[in-house]
Amino acid sequence: MNQIKKLLIIGFVWPEPNSSAAGGRMMQLISIFKQNGFEITFASAAQDSDFMVDLSEFGVIKKSIELNSSSFDDFVLELNPDVVLFDRFMIEEQFGWRVVEKCPNAIRILDTEDLHCLRTARQKAFKENRTFEIQDLLSEEVAKREIASILRCDLSLIISDFEMNILKNVFRINEDLLFYLPFLVDEMKEEELSNLPSFNERKNFVFIGNFLHEPNWNTVQHLKEAIWPSIKKDFPEAVLEVYGAYPSQKVLQLHQPKNGFYIMGRAEDANEIVKKSRVVLAPIRFGAGLKGKLLEAMQCGTPSITTSIGSEAMHEDLSWNGFIEDNPAEFAKKAIALYQDENLWKQSQKNGIRIINQCYQKKDYSDKLISLTNSLLADSKSHRLHNFMGNLLQHHAYKSTMYMSKWIEEKNK
Structure with a gap:
């Protein structure tokens, strides 16, 4: 009998599909994994909001977590997820090293939502009244953090093929670490x-x-x-x-x-x-x-x-x-x-x-995502072995982020 696979989603906020496209996107991801038999826990350090979706209606377990707290370590160790999905790179920075330490075999997936460095660089160019150039990305501070996060994960979900091209051609990221996943809807006649x-x-x-x-x-x-x-x-x-x-x-x-x-x-x-x-x-x-x-x-x-x-x-x-x-x-x-x-x-x-x-056909992408996730679960060792830059960043970020977080936790006591 197949063992039920566990997915932990760590959310930047609780999903609000009626407030933003990001909330709708998150519910699409939940639906894909749910339909493929995953048991899903959605955790977030965000405050509850009046407009957040009732996750229990979708068969998803809701869990409030804290930033910079070892209570997350106990929670993730007990849950022992097969797959962890980070909602945006800032969440991977906060919790990624804890997941690696407590559940090293869990597959780590990053949903970028959109490339924050692209949005930031364009906004900066706009405010400075100049034309945005692709090379602006290379000097963008947030790009260094975001690309490091993509490299540390086993797979990143990229919503736009324009952004796929930037990641492959400007930042030279290996295609094996990226999966193009636009919004997904049903066919319309x-x-x-x-x-x-x-x-x-x-x-x-x-x-x-x-x-x-x-x-x-x-x-x-x-x-x-x-x-x-x-x-x-x-x-x-x-x-x-x-x-x-x-x-x-x-x-x-x-x-x-x-x-x-x-x-x-x-x-x-x-x-x-x-x-x-x-x-x-x-x-x-x-x-x-x-x-x-x-x-x-x-x-x-x-x-x-x-x-x-x-x-x-x-x-x-x-x-x-x-x-x-x-x-x-x-x-x-x-x-x-x-x-x-x-x-x-x-x-x-x-x-x-x-x-x-x-x-935007759901059927064109959802099966591929599950198939890719399952192949990572079957052989993460080989996949990670070939991602040397990711391992290197994991090694260094793990140390720096870990000590910073532990320092904040002590300070908060």
């Missing part, structure tokens, strides 16, 4: 569009994004200052509804109903809101990874306009479900055209379905 609200049943432009994420706040500022005035001038009846979890005071201050610019706050059901909207606006100026809001728009049959950064790595060579435009004046013109032209709108909807079916 064109006929399903008839079940969604029609062109005439929809109204308003919409933007949705978690405001704890700096690129989203910047996008809303850009909409308000550079794009919305042009849309409003040529299309006076236009209304934009901006939704997002955790809006700060500076976000709420942009609320201007007389100008058709509404800050709506948290979306109770983002899906329903996007389905009732006619066009998604997402003029994203910096960031990394894939944009969950744009994939969600496609699933809701809602065309979108975004930038080259927004659409990066999202559609292979397929036509976008709307427009990709970096120039604010052109962005505004195309937004109005997409909103008013029913034929263009319907064609954009169909483009979205093609993108979903070619780029």
Whole structure:
């Protein structure tokens, strides 16, 4: 009889699939491992939130843990997981050495979410009013930490093929340590569009994004200052509804109903809101990874306009479900055209379905992930032997992080 395999996920936060794409991504990973018979424990040092998912409903054990505390050592030793999945590199830095010390045979997987060093370097270039260059990554402080974390793990899940290319060609990371895993959704048929609200049943432009994420706040500022005035001038009846979890005071201050610019706050059901909207606006100026809001728009049959950064790595060579435009004046013109032209709108909807079916099929990736995990479980020794740089980093980081953590723990007593 096959022994049930145990997966420990160490979360940066508790999953909030209705608040962010990262929360949705985590639930997709939980679903894949659950369907393949893994017993899952989700541990986090984060505070509980009002919007976190009830993990017990998904058959997942919830465990609160502490940072810089040997209580984690006792917990992980007793659990003795076969696989440990770190949610973002900062979590691997915190807990990786403890996992190695107490459960050396456990397979260590890193879910990067997106490349933090890419997002940080782009944001820096944007704020310094210069063009981002790939070589900026090589001097980025966070890159040294993030790449070290990827090298220390047995496998890292990479959400964007653009980021896969950076890791392989700029940082020279061995392909055996990387697995391309985009967002995963079910196939969608064109006929399903008839079940969604029609062109005439929809109204308003919409933007949705978690405001704890700096690129989203910047996008809303850009909409308000550079794009919305042009849309409003040529299309006076236009209304934009901006939704997002955790809006700060500076976000709420942009609320201007007389100008058709509404800050709506948290979306109770983002899906329903996007389905009732006619066009998604997402003029994203910096960031990394894939944009969950744009994939969600496609699933809701809602065309979108975004930038080259927004659409990066999202559609292979397929036509976008709307427009990709970096120039604010052109962005505004195309937004109005997409909103008013029913034929263009319907064609954009169909483009979205093609993108979903070619780029994000669950069946194309989930079996490969499980198969790769099982082959690592069967022969981790050989895999690790060939990852000399990872072993070297493990050796040094293990010592430095361990002593720093033990020092903090003593200090906290």
